[in-house]
Amino acid sequence: MKNFNYGIDHLTIGICLDIAAGKVKGIINDKAAAGIHTSWKEVEKIVHAHFPVYGINTGFGPLCDTRISEEDTSLLQSNILKSHSVGVGKPIPQEIAKLMLISKVHALAQGYSGIAPQTLDRIIWHIDNDIIPVVPEKGSVGASGDLAPLSHLFLPLIGLGYVNVGDDKHPAGEILKEHSLQPLVLGPKEGLALINGTQFILAFAIKAVERLNNALNVADLIGAMSLEGLMGSSRPFDARLHAIRPFKGTKHVAKRLAALLEGSVIGSSHIGCDRVQDPYSLRCMPQVHGASRNAWLHLKELTEIELNSVTDNPIIFNADDTISGGNFHGQPLALPLDYATVAAAELGNIADRRCYLMSEGRYGLPKLLTEHAGLNSGLMIPQYTTAALVTENKTMCFPASADSVPTSLGQEDHVSMGSISGRKLHMVLDNIEYIQAIELLYASQALEFRRPLQSAPVIENCHELVRQHVPFIKEDRIFAEDINALHQLIISGRFLSVATGAAEKHNINISDDDEFGIY
Template identity: 65%
Template sequence: MASKNNTFEYGVETLTIGKALAIAKGDMQGVLNKEARKRITNSQQQVQEIVDNDRTVYGITTGFGILANAKISEEDTRTLQYKILQSHSVGVGDPIPTEVAKLMLITKMQALAQGYSGVQLETLERINWHIDNDVIPLVPEKGSVGASGDLAPLAHLFLPLIGLGEVFFRGHRYKSQEVLQQFKLAPIQLGPKEGLALINGTQFILAFAIKGVQRLHNCLEAADIIGAMSLEALTGTQAPFDARLHQLRPFAGTQLVAQRLRDMLHDSAIMQSHIDCGRVQDPYSLRCMPQVHGASRNAWLHLKELTEIELNAVTDNPIILTADDTISGGNFHGQPLALPLDYACVAAAEIGNIADRRCYLLLEGKWGLPMLLMKNVGLNSGFMIPQYTTAALVTENKTLCFPASADSIPTSLGQEDHVSMGSISGRKLNKVLDNLEYILAIELLSASQAIEFRHPLKSSAILEFAHDYVRRSVSFAEEDRIFADDINQIRNIIHDFSFVEAVNTYTSLAGVNLNKGYESFSI
């Protein structure tokens, strides 16, 4: 549990991606302060006033969706909230990762705590209890069309509030009621509008966007380091990374990557050894790293900026301004995130595409490297077959790049006639990132093998550290072995962020900030 002074105040402070991830990890604790509690209570009282005065307000005294014109009596309004969670719990497929479900809870807390949704304080306190105690609802991965809110996933997320559904707790899966009884807690009795407020919103899309931003950032950082190692192994030149060149086409992502490559290659003995070799130009996958990696950086930045807007948005419906002033609109529509998620999907796939090309270059037996990165080939296949895997993964990623947001299927008998499919965009991005981590692992495996053929010459201190860090997990290959084991070992240090974090820590201790001047490109 986070210390008391390391807290975030829901509904009052601005939530960032970094803070959301810190709360999910337990390094920060989300709380409801006095101001937020007052807002929440006032909003709930305004909803009750609407019910008491029998005003016709969508979702409070009427049915939902196509049933918006069906009037609901005062005595049935509470029953309606219970039924909406039941009826909308239609998700299918495997459960989403518990961290993503926890992020859904955290982001819903931020949206509801702003005091425009009419929920009870008790309801928000129970949601926060789930977060603080890591009692995480089971949410199926499929079933949201990304408009009218992420209805099915959010319904499953909040079934435990009323004693239904399932949760993950201490590594096991339980019926929600079992865990509530263990803590001597009773189900919440939902008030008017609460069921609708809980299931309206973009928190499923948003949670996957948060993870996508975090994971893509890690892959982009790793790709620059690994690409620089491949360049060194292939005795490529750093001339195309000259700052003067990139000032003439000043895309921020491109300039950042060029700067990072210059810093990582600084004082490399390998680079100096072939400065007059006469080679005119390197292949694009080496020479154009700033342009290609940089374009993906720009796409990442766009996704990050829009995700942080959504993190602090109110996305349910209707919005309660006062008892006399409510707005029924479409803030639940996922299109604002669906489009950048699809764009980021392409950006992630392209990092894998160019990495695969560098893997191929490392195998050709040119520029002083042995063919297939092994001296005794014929008897050994060397590193030929790992590149088959990158080729397969790159192609799979290409098939995942069709934009889900380009499709729409009408629902609710045409009342909800255009939907975003952003839930699919978010899940798809994270599938591409799964594959990208393996592609980068194979390039890192190959580059680490190749760069040893340049010994006794040394690369820069930063890249030598990166190579040594890899060698803690995987040794140089003198002959064939089960390379899947090596790939998985290296993928693990990419996936858990330890490779990038270790390199960044080393550079920081050495007084080098690879991202200096580009702080917006950090989380």
Template identity: 65%
Template structure:
């Protein structure tokens, strides 16, 4: 098994997900242990000395001028975990909570937070043993750190809250009975170090990067299937066209479509047809999909900075030097998450237009509603209703959460990012997008059947053949919700990406490293 050194190695989205899945083991190196212990000692020296340092021997937020006695500094840390556990709503996905633990362990292990080694080791125990805290989804304003969700995340350290463990949701008290664990003895500043940070936002962003990548890859594949089914032209994907407007995402998508269409009999069969140009939803795939790719790349690049950052406050450099700043503010992630949400919604928007095109019956060889015997059958009319509903819902979710700010903490925290909402909304939109693409895949596969005996290129033929192992061609009406679910599973299990990988690997895009690795 691969090892990752918390606090030392460079954390990426892919590496974080590997640790969460148990494919890579996170450990503490000797150098990070030394730095953590040095920082913890600096906090102890501050407590025993005369200096006043925010969060160590003062209250929090608007209580920052309230001095806390040395004997009360430890109790202060327990109180902050309890008082800040005010989250509401449904629990977040346990995978996101697991990622929060991983991201926090990596940040704390850099040794600027004054936390005890034993506390980080307990966090790593939770990661390694899949004892995942239950964290409500609502309550963070995305500044001063993701205070409420992080407070819930770390209640189990002091014997409170709930966890998921071995397939069961249970109290931490029950977890301790099963495992023999005891509550952690928190030292000065530890409670503050645990709840200050952007790990709720960043964990959501990790999932956005991963799931949006999957949607973008499938949108290219399904869009290429629709080009074949609707007898579209390959000219809009010409490299010469995109070299004179050289956006990276556009050029990458155009390259991918060219590779997917290579060797197609269908393309050659209508090369001399009288149609001058295709509708935008076919012709402008590189421009639309490519723009969303650029937004994805922007989020990925900024997130990699955040994953390896220290977002605590104050920062402990030594007993003599501490900095009270704003590294906990979620704005650097809130803006690109809102951008990525819009990018995801637009992929659904253009996908729905291709679905509609496939149903019109205006393309030679394709029956209206993609079924020969309509009248008694409605064909694929109603799946498009669902895609339209999802596209509209996504539009309503696109209002940027980062455009808002409501002062908190009696005005001490007078500008906040709302990045936690940005992350949650982005994942909602991506969930809807997966369903829209599933509907397009159904329609594309159905329309593809009407092109027989002509065949497409090897990559798209392999994709179509796989779909047909899971979903039969529809000659009459049936419960299409079942087919949509099967198609979504094909997408979420990334089957079509795997089927096209060898073709793509033989003819890699110049931008392969940037857009295909994370």
């Protein structure tokens, strides 16, 4: 197994996800260990020197002017974990909590936080053994760090809180005993270093980069299938058109769509027809999907910067040089997460329009994509579901980062609310994956009415995969079962995998350029 050196190597989104999946092992090498040890000893010097440094020998937030005695500096750190564990709501997914652990280790291992080596070793033990703390989803305002969720994340270090072992929730103290481990006694600054940071926002951003990337790739594939079902034109994807308006995302989508449609018999069958141009939901896929890709690129860039940053406070350069700054503030991620939420929602908006277009009975397709409309409603009502999901997504597009509620008696008078931005983005993505499943149902049905004409190889392979799970619709049935089956194909990655395999087999280039990858 390949190793990743915490605190030293550059951590990409893909590598972080691979560590979480157990494909890469994160370690602390000798160079990182030396820096961690040095920073830890510098904090001890501060304690003995008795000059005030925030969070080491002072209280927190509005209590920053309250001095803490040398003998109480350790108790101060365990107290902060307990008092700040105020999260509510459902637990976040275990993968998100694990990404929080991984990104926190990488930040602390850079040697500016005064963390004890044994504390990092214990966090890595949790990662390596998949003993993942239970973290409630709500309670962070995304500045002064993700205080509440990070407090819950690290309660198990001191034998408190809960952990997941597989699908089972256990008191952390019991699991430590089973492994013959003692709760840690936190040293000066350690509690503050653990909970002061953006790792809750960051973990949601990491996973969102992966999920939105998948949704973008699926959007191009299903959009191409819909275009073929509607006998639309591939001419709007000509590279010359996009060279004179060269947005990166637009060019990328046009290139992919052109490659997916090249060699289609359906496409060549209506060259020279009297249809001058297609509706926007077909013709403008490069511009709309591409704009969402531009937003994704921005989110990926900023997420990777944050992933390799130190975000706690104060920062320890040495015992005589500490800075109380604002690296914990979530605004740098809150804004792009809100932007990405709008970008994701737009994938659903345009997909819903294509579903509606396929149900209208235009361009040689039967009304509601059924040959016996009347007795059968056909694909009338699935578009109601896309309409509902699209509208639900619109209600979540208001940017959480546009609001701020002062906290900590006014000491923390501007906060990012980025934790909400991250959670909302995933709620929108949940809906997008269902909208895409419904469009896939429509597109696969529409293609059947073009037989015996065949589409291009990748599209035909995708259609064949659909038909292995969802048969052609001859009469009404419980369409929720079809939608759920297609949804599973999409979220499992099998739909994209089959498309990629078919493209490779036929030497069709639909793979992401390096800039559009996550490694």
